Amino acid sequence: MHPTRRERYRQQTIDEIKAIAMKQLVESGEAAVSLNGIAKEMAMSPGALYRYFDNRDDLLADLVVDAYNDLAEHLQAAATASDPTERLRAVAQGYREWALHSPNTYRLIFESVSGSGLTLAADRVVPAARRSMNVFLHAIAAAATITDLPVDDTLRDELTRWGNRAEHPELPVAVLYLGLTTWTRLHGLLSLEIGNHLAATGISADLLYGTEIDTLMRTIAPEPVLQAPLDSGAS
Amino acid sequence: MHPTRRERYRQQTIDEIKAIAMKQLVESGEAAVSLNGIAKEMAMSPGALYRYFDNRDDLLADLVVDAYNDLAEHLQAAATASDPTERLRAVAQGYREWALHSPNTYRLIFESVSGSGLTLAADRVVPAARRSMNVFLHAIAAAATITDLPVDDTLRDELTRWGNRAEHPELPVAVLYLGLTTWTRLHGLLSLEIGNHLAATGISADLLYGTEIDTLMRTIAPEPVLQAPLDSGAS
DNA sequence: GACACTACGTGAATAGTATTCACAATATGA
């Protein structure tokens, strides 16, 4: 039950490795995460790191999981307003805040090459990613005043299956669909803002994001919610 | 006027370098573009490549410009239908086709780190990127039946300035805004599809993309266009 | 035609990177 002395030391070393790796990631991006650099900073030989991580990708997979969890917590923390509409707006803005606070971390989880270690670590990544999505879904469920949407029957089936698999079968298809599109649209803006692709237009990403949220709110809640919220948080 | 013998040989070498680099990019991603590998394939010493490109980033910047131009041509080629609505749909679908035909190329231009060489090469990249955007803008201008949108005054100003700078001041603000959001929304979907982030949901990216296009079309043209198109192509 | 200049390519050197392995030291549990 109690972790042994060795296990505690081991965990401490793992934490230190990850902390330095995360620092490198935040400051200089994924490419700058260097095992040699970490070893130097810890006054170790580079080979010793392989006692704790199979390889570089394995370490990055850990950072991805941590990042997803951190995102979920940030979104959850943003969802404080009692008014469902305001709460959803706050979650959407929290998403951007999180992305801008560390663009390199955002890039790691959403724009890194899924070829090698990350696809293999899907069993750890997917649940962590689901936590963030759940915050969105519950915020939308509470704010939504519409009950249906013009989506194809096949898509409807797929959404239902997704809802069941993701352990919130109580959510209507419209909410699932809105959760998905809210995410993809906000991500589209953030991805381009972070990648500096909006800078050339001279258009303020802030305004654009806010306008996109307004548009989404009009779809989700054409009439503001009047009844008390049905749901208050994520799982 | 005539390129000298030397200049022709030089251009030929540059083209060969770029062709091999592009092959590496398409097959294995940006990280796999290797000067050593290119040199080996050309039976040259690695150092000789520096007679043609300042460094690796300089070569990648060239690939970015070529990719943007290729995208613009693909979009333009997709815009054949005479019906403005169908034409816009085809352009949007052409965007996805191009992205899926070489995800690594899409990632290079939209998800690579803009820190080093690419920001410096903005004077070559921006015009090439503008070509693609112009196809979208003209397709939207021809299909749009709405004349205004609920956008903030500041955003309206920025859009106007962008329109002037991008050399199509004839386009109404609503069209500029719709062009921008069409792009960011489709990119959001494509970015996540390519990154394998939709796979975990089990939802068909194809259906989702089509549904998003439907939604966009409803915004752009609540009533189908009846009059002849005002505009037929990009610059 | 000889000369000077420029461009091109080589091969070696530098300084990074990840990863593996034989070996030694050390801590743990019996």
Add this chain to the structure above:
DNA sequence: TCATATTGTGAATACTATTCACGTAGTGTC
């Protein structure tokens, strides 16, 4: 006390980009 598992070292391997001194060969000029 002893056998075992864990941790770390240092060297080796095989990559990567990049720089540089040097030689060769083609180009235009006098």
